[in-house]
Amino acid sequence: xxxxxxxxxxxxxxxxxCGLTLRxxxxxxxxxxxxxxxxxxxxxxxxxxxAIKDLHDxxxxxxxxxxxxxxxxxxxxWDEAFAEIERRLQPLLSAGDRDAFAVTLGNPAAxxxxxxxxxxxLAKALGTRNVFSASTLDQMPKxxxxxxxxxHWLSVPLxxxxxxxxxxxxxxxxxxxxxxxxxxxxxxxxxxxxxxxGGRLVVIDPRRTETAALADQHHFIRPGADVFLLLGxxxxxxxxQRVRLGAISEHVAGLAELEAAVIEFxxxxxxxxxxxxxxxIRQLARDLANTPRAVLYARIGxxxxxxxxxxxxxxDVVNALTGHLDVEGGALFAKSATFAQNTQGKPGIGRGIVTxxxxxxxxxxxxxxxxxxxxxxxxxxxxxxxxxxxALFTIASxxxxxxxxxxxxxxxxxxxxxxxxxxxxxxxxxxxxxxxLPGRSPLEDAHFDVAFPQLSYRNQAxxxxxxxxxTPGQPAEWEILLRLxxxxxxxxxxxxxxxxxxxxxxxxxxxxxxxxxxxxIAIVKSALAGRRGPDRLIDFSLRxxxxxxxxxxxxxxxxxxxxERTPNGVDLGPLAPRIPEMLRTxxxxxxxxxxxxxxxxxxxxxxxxxxAPELVIIGRREVRSNNSWMHNLPxxxxxxxxxxxxxxxxxNPRDAQRHSIADGDMVRITSATGEIIAQAELxxxxxxxxxxxxxxxxxxxxxxxxxxxxxxxxxxxxxLFDPDARxxxxxxxxxxxxxxxxxxxx
Numbered sequence: 001x002x003x004x005x006x007x008x009x010x011x012x013x014x015x016x017x018c019g020l021t022l023r024x025x026x027x028x029x030x031x032x033x034x035x036x037x038x039x040x041x042x043x044x045x046x047x048x049x050x051a052i053k054d055l056h057d058x059x060x061x062x063x064x065x066x067x068x069x070x071x072x073x074x075x076x077x078w079d080e081a082f083a084e085i086e087r088r089l090q091p092l093l094s095a096g097d098r099d100a101f102a103v104t105l106g107n108p109a110a111x112x113x114x115x116x117x118x119x120x121x122l123a124k125a126l127g128t129r130n131v132f133s134a135s136t137l138d139q140m141p142k143x144x145x146x147x148x149x150x151x152h153w154l155s156v157p158l159x160x161x162x163x164x165x166x167x168x169x170x171x172x173x174x175x176x177x178x179x180x181x182x183x184x185x186x187x188x189x190x191x192x193x194x195x196x197x198g199g200r201l202v203v204i205d206p207r208r209t210e211t212a213a214l215a216d217q218h219h220f221i222r223p224g225a226d227v228f229l230l231l232g233x234x235x236x237x238x239x240x241q242r243v244r245l246g247a248i249s250e251h252v253a254g255l256a257e258l259e260a261a262v263i264e265f266x267x268x269x270x271x272x273x274x275x276x277x278x279x280x281i282r283q284l285a286r287d288l289a290n291t292p293r294a295v296l297y298a299r300i301g302x303x304x305x306x307x308x309x310x311x312x313x314x315x316d317v318v319n320a321l322t323g324h325l326d327v328e329g330g331a332l333f334a335k336s337a338t339f340a341q342n343t344q345g346k347p348g349i350g351r352g353i354v355t356x357x358x359x360x361x362x363x364x365x366x367x368x369x370x371x372x373x374x375x376x377x378x379x380x381x382x383x384x385x386x387x388x389x390x391a392l393f394t395i396a397s398x399x400x401x402x403x404x405x406x407x408x409x410x411x412x413x414x415x416x417x418x419x420x421x422x423x424x425x426x427x428x429x430x431x432x433x434x435x436x437l438p439g440r441s442p443l444e445d446a447h448f449d450v451a452f453p454q455l456s457y458r459n460q461a462x463x464x465x466x467x468x469x470x471t472p473g474q475p476a477e478w479e480i481l482l483r484l485x486x487x488x489x490x491x492x493x494x495x496x497x498x499x500x501x502x503x504x505x506x507x508x509x510x511x512x513x514x515x516x517x518x519x520x521i522a523i524v525k526s527a528l529a530g531r532r533g534p535d536r537l538i539d540f541s542l543r544x545x546x547x548x549x550x551x552x553x554x555x556x557x558x559x560x561x562x563x564e565r566t567p568n569g570v571d572l573g574p575l576a577p578r579i580p581e582m583l584r585t586x587x588x589x590x591x592x593x594x595x596x597x598x599x600x601x602x603x604x605x606x607x608x609x610x611x612a613p614e615l616v617i618i619g620r621r622e623v624r625s626n627n628s629w630m631h632n633l634p635x636x637x638x639x640x641x642x643x644x645x646x647x648x649x650x651x652n653p654r655d656a657q658r659h660s661i662a663d664g665d666m667v668r669i670t671s672a673t674g675e676i677i678a679q680a681e682l683x684x685x686x687x688x689x690x691x692x693x694x695x696x697x698x699x700x701x702x703x704x705x706x707x708x709x710x711x712x713x714x715x716x717x718x719x720l721f722d723p724d725a726r727x728x729x730x731x732x733x734x735x736x737x738x739x740x741x742x743x744x745x746x
Contacts, residue, residue, distance in 0.1 A: 106397025171301020293329025350584025647714025
């Protein structure tokens with residue numbers, strides 16, 4: 001007899017975090033659709049959400065640990081795997097050089113509560129300063145500029161799309177990404193509603209993206225020139241006396257310093273370099289200044305360049321100067337129910353942020369948000385001496401495909417003395433590991449978004465319990481990480497996980513609640529006694545957060561019990577003004593002119609005098625492939641049409657004619673540091689002088705176990721990029737606007 005049921009689930013594939021309804025028969029997923037009653041996504045779903053079934057059923061997804069024996073992987077028990085790690089790690093630990101260890105975290109970690117809440121515990125137990133993540137490949141400039149302006153790395157202003165009347169999108173494609181550093185499911189529907197109420201959508205991008213095709217206006221811009229456009233707009237606002245700070249006027253610092261710093265960057269002086277006429281630059285500034293409800297939003301195109309932090313800063317400066325920062329219809333700050341430091345402690349003032357507490361051993365790149373640039377990992381492995389990385393832990397990350405010059409990193413990984421990967425795939429990076437520890441299927445884990453409610457277009461709280469019971473004996477990722485941390489501290493691989501979790505939580509609790517005294521600590525411990533692992537941390541953060549029940553002191557407030565009883569989630573309302581309450585800067589002000597950023601402007605002046613390259617390459621995002629591992633899922637691997645894969649080189653017909661390239665030809669793409677071959681797709685959606693290739697491809701490496709992806713390998717865009725090319729302030733890699741040459745390939 002067939003047993004049927006439905007389950008509700010938050011999608012773990014991208015930042016939209018949509019609610020899903022799963023139809024299940026005999027413990028098999030047989031249907032996936034949008035959850036119509038979800039308070040946040042309201043029934044919206046994209047192809048990635050449907051593919052959660054493919055991921056759960058993927059025969060290539062690892063279900064048991066692998067240990068490398070004589071160059072080949074063999075399956076092992078969990079006890080054998082942890083015993084191998086303990087045996088191999090002890091000599092390195094005994095040597096006493098804690099910086100000989102390194103940790104990398106990838107984008108999937110943002111969707112896994114166990115990794116996000118416990119990954120840092122492993123790094124702390126190792127005692128290493130060599131921590132790397134995907135943040136320095138896409139978002140660190142925005143986090144740094146937000147920290148400098150508002151006092152915390154995740155205090156990011158978000159477009160109030162449901163109430164704005166003019167939205168200008170720069171270097172972003174939210175129709176494909178469903179937002180990035182902005183959690184906004186169904187952007188298309190919200191953009192249509194914007195236009196139906198008489199509003200306008202304007203897109204500025206080197207490619208006529210899916211978002212641009214929906215817009216009222218689209219302006220091409222030279223890749224990497226966003227900083228020139230933004231400086232021209234800011235200078236125009238000052239010179240035309242259009243600055244109106246509005247509601248935040250009493251809460252800003254540095255206005256005069258900002259005006260003096262941008263005086264040389266008139267629209268006329270920057271127009272040629274960014275490829276946008278001076279009159280258009282001035283009109284963009286005027287439109288934002290003259291529209292009562294307007295907002296400027298920018299994302300990955302403005303971050304993955306040499307002026308990433310300056311560009312990210314200037315976006316918020318434009319919103320502030322036009323009176324659209326922290327007001328309805330402009331750019332507002334989320335008020336997350338959990339884990340948000342701008343809702344904790346004394347409101348309106350704080351310690352702010354610091355960078356450069358330590359530096360990369362070889363390049364000298366500064367630490368930012370506790371991390372070093374992931375592009376520096378290769379040289380930290382290669383260069384001999386104290387602090388040379390000899391052991392690596394990768395956690396849900398594939399830097400061989402996602403970081404610059406993957407071939408060099410691949411060679412470096414082969415020289416390590418020991419490598420452990422916590423990953424569900426044997427991929428281009430984990431093939432170098434000595435031990436691979438797979439986490440559970442997302443459907444076997446609970447789901448709660450830790451970071452994304454701090455970036456959501458609307459305040460909300462949602463929780464998904466596991467859909468299926470895990471395979472007996474299969475630990476959760478948080479348990480894997482706790483055990484690895486115990487080994488790193490010199491404890492036994494057989495340490496009691498429950499005892500470790502209790503001790504870790506108690507230490508954190510006593511530190512946070514010390515001012516309240518032992519009685520309060522005892523009450524909280526008793527109230528949470530029935531929970532463990534991430535659930536206990538979530539419940540504590542919910543109950544002590546801005547909407548929480550404060551352990552009974554605020555009846556009706558949030559708790560995990562309440563979310564478990566509310567599968568649709570809890571709607572906490574639209575974003576609302578939060579300045580000055582959310583500020584955590586030492587001055588208690590919005591810092592419009594951080595000294596670190598003003599000191600970087602001479603670099604812009606010098607670049608303004610340099611000619612633009614003749615032909616450059618940019619990445620692109622597709623709704624079906626945000627990350628490399630999605631290429632192994634049948635539903636998301638469809639749709640290549642007449643081309644060998646969706647990894648095609650978009651090329652303007654004028655540039656194709658210049659290089660004697662026809663549609664469908666194989667093309668050799670050469671940069672100063674690398675070379676790849678990809679299939680040409682001629683299209684006028686890219687501006688002349690620009691070519692585009694999606695990231696995350698290159699599945700042609702031996703020794704991997706992603707069979708579907710290997711059939712359509714594509715080309716690794718990041719193999720073209722120089723690991724030494726970074727935004728010097730944030731350490732973010734330069735992955736856009738890199739000069740290339742083209743030639744037909746056999």
